[in-house]
Amino acid sequence: MAQRPILNLGFTALILSLPAWSAARAQPAPEPPTTLPEILVYGASTVPVEAPRVGSAVTVITAEDIRNQGAQALPDVLRLVPGVAINQSGGRGGLSQVRIRGAEANHTLVVVDGIPINDVNNGDSDLANLPVDNIERVEVVRGPQSGVWGPNAQSGVILITTKSGRGLAKPELTARLEGGSFGTLQGSVSARGAQGPFYGALSVSGLRSGGFVVAPGTTRPNGSEMGSFSAKLGVDPTDWFNLEGTLRMVSRTGFYNPANSAYGPGFATDPNYGFLANGVGRGTATDFQGRIVGTVSLMDGRWIQKLSADTSRQSTNAADSYVSSFGNLERQAFWSQTERSRAEYRSAYSFETPGFFGARHTLVGGAEIVRERFRYYYESDGFFGPFTNNGFAGAGQTRERKGLYGEYLVSLANGFSLSTVARQDWNSSFRNATTWRLTAAQAFETGTRLHASLGKGVTNPTFIEQFGFTNTFVGNPNLRPEQSIGWDAGVEQRWFGGRLVTDLTYFRANLQNEIVGSGTTVENLPFATSRQGLEASVTARPLDWLRVTGSYTYTDTRSAENTFSGYVFKEAVRRPKHAASLSATASFAEERGKFTVTLAHNGTMRDRFFGPLGTSDVYLRSYTLVGAQLSYDVTKNTTAYIRGENVFGQRYQDIYGYNGGGAAVYAGLRVRLGD
Numbered sequence: 001m002a003q004r005p006i007l008n009l010g011f012t013a014l015i016l017s018l019p020a021w022s023a024a025r026a027q028p029a030p031e032p033p034t035t036l037p038e039i040l041v042y043g044a045s046t047v048p049v050e051a052p053r054v055g056s057a058v059t060v061i062t063a064e065d066i067r068n069q070g071a072q073a074l075p076d077v078l079r080l081v082p083g084v085a086i087n088q089s090g091g092r093g094g095l096s097q098v099r100i101r102g103a104e105a106n107h108t109l110v111v112v113d114g115i116p117i118n119d120v121n122n123g124d125s126d127l128a129n130l131p132v133d134n135i136e137r138v139e140v141v142r143g144p145q146s147g148v149w150g151p152n153a154q155s156g157v158i159l160i161t162t163k164s165g166r167g168l169a170k171p172e173l174t175a176r177l178e179g180g181s182f183g184t185l186q187g188s189v190s191a192r193g194a195q196g197p198f199y200g201a202l203s204v205s206g207l208r209s210g211g212f213v214v215a216p217g218t219t220r221p222n223g224s225e226m227g228s229f230s231a232k233l234g235v236d237p238t239d240w241f242n243l244e245g246t247l248r249m250v251s252r253t254g255f256y257n258p259a260n261s262a263y264g265p266g267f268a269t270d271p272n273y274g275f276l277a278n279g280v281g282r283g284t285a286t287d288f289q290g291r292i293v294g295t296v297s298l299m300d301g302r303w304i305q306k307l308s309a310d311t312s313r314q315s316t317n318a319a320d321s322y323v324s325s326f327g328n329l330e331r332q333a334f335w336s337q338t339e340r341s342r343a344e345y346r347s348a349y350s351f352e353t354p355g356f357f358g359a360r361h362t363l364v365g366g367a368e369i370v371r372e373r374f375r376y377y378y379e380s381d382g383f384f385g386p387f388t389n390n391g392f393a394g395a396g397q398t399r400e401r402k403g404l405y406g407e408y409l410v411s412l413a414n415g416f417s418l419s420t421v422a423r424q425d426w427n428s429s430f431r432n433a434t435t436w437r438l439t440a441a442q443a444f445e446t447g448t449r450l451h452a453s454l455g456k457g458v459t460n461p462t463f464i465e466q467f468g469f470t471n472t473f474v475g476n477p478n479l480r481p482e483q484s485i486g487w488d489a490g491v492e493q494r495w496f497g498g499r500l501v502t503d504l505t506y507f508r509a510n511l512q513n514e515i516v517g518s519g520t521t522v523e524n525l526p527f528a529t530s531r532q533g534l535e536a537s538v539t540a541r542p543l544d545w546l547r548v549t550g551s552y553t554y555t556d557t558r559s560a561e562n563t564f565s566g567y568v569f570k571e572a573v574r575r576p577k578h579a580a581s582l583s584a585t586a587s588f589a590e591e592r593g594k595f596t597v598t599l600a601h602n603g604t605m606r607d608r609f610f611g612p613l614g615t616s617d618v619y620l621r622s623y624t625l626v627g628a629q630l631s632y633d634v635t636k637n638t639t640a641y642i643r644g645e646n647v648f649g650q651r652y653q654d655i656y657g658y659n660g661g662g663a664a665v666y667a668g669l670r671v672r673l674g675d
Contacts, residue, residue: 043111043139043159044439045419046148046364046407047304047348053417055439056145056453057083057488057505057535061138063163068585068596070629070643072178072186072666074130074138078158079600079625080581082535082551083142083507087574087654088128090214091182091661092207093224093254096127100142101507102531102557102575103155107459107482109145112160113232113246115289115310118152120338120372123462125158126285128252131228133176133188134203136163142535143507144457144486147421147437150368150403154457154484155509162246164232165192165199172674180666181645183210183223193674200233214658215257215276226252242295249288256281258332262324263383270325274611276657277330279322288313305347312340324383332380337396338463344368358413363406364421370401374463397467400428401460415443425458429466431480433458447494451505454487465515465522474521482524484511490535501539508532518562525567529558545587552580570617571606574655578603578622592633600625607656623652623660639670 039051041058051058059081071077075086075096087105088096097105106123109116118125138160145153165172171193179185185208192201204227211223227250234244257276263269291310297303319333346366353359375396378389407421422436437455461479468475490505509531513524533555540548557572571577580601587594601624609618626648631641642665649663 041139041141042161043141043157044145044148045409046346046366046405046421047362047409049409049417049419052415052443052449053411053441055417055419055441055451057142057451057490057503057507059140059142059537061140063136066132066135066138067631068594068629069583069598070596070627070631070641071132074127074132074135074160076627077132077138078127078140080549080551080583080598081140082537082553082581083156083533083555084140084553085555085575085579085602086127088660089655089658090222090256091211091224092184092209093128093211093226093252094214094222094256094658097124098127098158099575100140100156101486101509101533102555102572103484103509103511104459104572106152106462107154107457108156108158109149109151109153110158110160111149112248112289113162113291114293114308115246115248115291115312116149116152116340116342117287117289117312119314120312120340121336121374121376121463123152123459128226130160131188131205131207131226131250133205134162134190134201134230136161143453143488144435144437144455144484144509146433146435146457147405147423147455148407150370150423150425150435151401151433151458151460151481154459154482155486162230162232162248163190163192163201163203164234165194165201166234168192168194168199168674170674172672174670174672176668176670178666178668181664182212182221182661184208184664184666197236198234199236201231203230204228211255212659212661215278216657216659218257218276218278220255220257220278220280222255222257224252224254226250240297242297243292244295245290245292247290249286251284251286253282253284256283256320258320258322258330260322260324260330262326262328262330264324264326264328268326269612271612272325274609274657277322277324279320279330281318281320283316283318286315302351303347303349305345307343307345309341309343311342312338314338326383328383330380330382332378334376334378336377337375339373340370342368342370360411362409364408365406366404368403370403371398372400372463373398374467376463392467397463402426415445417441427460427481429477430461433460433481433483435483447498449492449494450490451492452487452489454485456483456485457509458483461515468521472520476521476523479515479522480513480524482511482513482515484509486510499541503535503537505535506533507535514559516560516562523562525560527560527567529560529569531555531557531572545591546584548582548584550580550582552578554578573607574605574620576603576605576622589632594629594631596629598627600627602652602654609656618656620653620656623650625650625652625660637672639672640668641670642667 040048044054044056085099110125142156145157175189177187188205190203207226211221214222230248232246258279258281260272260277289312293308296305317335321331348364350362377393403425405423409419411417419439425433435456439453441451443449459482486509488507492503510528512528537551559572560567582599585596603622605620629643645664652660
């Protein structure tokens with residue numbers, strides 16, 4: 001309730017701005033925009049490909065899109081993408097998972113500046129660790145991509161590229177400061193530029209939020225703090241050689257409610273078992289990623305070779321305590337350390353055969369080696385006395401993967417494009433995997449483009465699934481990688497000279513060897529389960545000053561749970577059957593001002609509740625989140641803005657027992673120097 005007056009003042013300001021906006025509409029329309037260069041897609045193949053020649057379903061989000069939407073975290077950006085579902089445990093700093101096309105969170109690979117950042121221990125990626133101020137673009141490639149990217153790219157890839165100073169004529173300095181609801185203060189500073197053959201970009205950002213009460217029936221807000229540093233430095237000593245290095249560090253502290261799992265005398269189960277307790281929990285996470293890559297371009301750019309090496313390290317440390325209904329002090333603590341080291345060589349050769357349909361060909365071959373290490377320590381103390389698991393605290397567990405891959409791409413002058421890729425991975429601690437992918441696209445002069453893809457994806461067992469980690473879970477070292485055959489087909493149509501673009505895509509995947517719970521361990525399902533659905537998207541510019549994007553996704557998922565009476569088929573948890581989004585940006589005052597409204601709708605979702613009487617199904621009700629932002633260029637280099645999140649105070653949960661944030665309003669200032 002305390003946020004309502006502030007929110008009303010913010011939107012009163014928006015309403016007062018409408019007369020000036022209407023007056024601006026009476027001005028002559030600006031000249032039509034100049035034709036932009038063809039957009040390149042970097043994540044759909046082993047080499048960059050022009051967007052019309054990509055057979056996979058791809059969504060590209062630019063830094064301008066992120067600014068216009070007023071998004072301050074990557075989950076808010078991805079909520080608007082077709083085929084994508086976000087599950088966030090509370091507010092900023094809470095665990096944020098992404099699921100593509102009804103698959104699991106660890107079936108999506110997230111890559112930042114060429115470095116896979118999925119957790120080594122559980123295979124998914126926590127998007128709460130990704131500030132957006134330094135992001136140049138985001139690509140979401142849907143469908144099996146393991147042939148291109150390897151394991152964990154079973155349902156898709158999210159490729160994130162940060163800003164670089166390469167090619168800048170003048171140095172550039174940007175800064176942002178914002179404050180608002182829930183005691184939130186955040187800011188960032190970045191500098192980038194080029195001098196002779198050298199270029200670089202540095203960025204620092206920070207966040208502090210008091211948070212809100214996430215757990216129903218409790219009183220403690222879940223606040224968070226985060227700081228990040230990133231650097232990208234490079235040199236072009238000759239016109240045929242480039243050397244570039246990237247470095248990224250993120251440190252995050254979050255406060256949370258412990259999960260109540262207490263027992264009492266006579267092995268009685270706490271009546272609050274399964275709910276979040278009104279206790280104290282504090283967790284820290286530190287991420288470090290670094291990469292260096294050398295690129296050699298020969299034969300007028302037709303033969304490009306890359307040799308890269310990267311490393312990722314993550315440390316987590318958490319401890320919590322609460323008093324159970326029986327009066328016992330329940331405590332637990334754990335820490336983990338993970339490492340991933342990777343080296344890759346890739347060679348791509350392009351040539352043309354003018355006498356054969358004016359074809360352009362690209363042959364790609366590559367090899368990589370990956371080594372992962374996992375260390376873990378866990379202890380708990382409650383009614384039944386202390387328990388400690390330190391079996392992985394010393395040397396831990398390690399595994400290796402070696403891979404070879406090749407891709408062939410051909411584009412004909414009549415608008416037809418084809419790509420095929422195959423990959424073989426050798427795993428040290430479980431079954432080897434062969435993956436592949438085939439895509440095709442056909443563009444017509446009528447503005448119609450047909451696109452389709454077919455592929456096989458895999459997801460390796462996680463360290464936790466293989467080795468276990470608590471007194472109530474036993475790992476299964478005999479697990480096989482999950483795998484699926486998936487395909488999609490769609491039609492894109494450009495209308496009215498490109499002012500309106502629509503796309504309709506059907507997708508389906510059959511998942512084999514799905515890893516599911518079985519008592520106190522996990523196992524591979526002996527049969528396949530399916531995911532299928534429909535993605536629709538629209539991009540429109542009905543007027544020079546108005547841009548609109550929208551999407552709708554229907555997802556039908558099937559999973560299975562092992563019960564005492566056998567396997568039971570159900571829809572997969574935390575995947576909405578219906579999801580939709582809308583974003584509209586209007587420019588006014590000769591484009592010095594912009595007003596954006598966003599809507600993100602999630603339909604009803606099934607979740608699971610592990611309560612005192614066992615596991616039961618619960619259903620999270622549908623919700624629609626509305627956001628808005630008004631920005632104005634006070635000067636050439638200074639922009640002031642006010643934005644609102646969940647402006648109608650929608651009550652919602654992405655995960656059962658974790659409330660989402662209420663209505664909130666923020667105000668900020670951006671400064672950009674150098675142009």
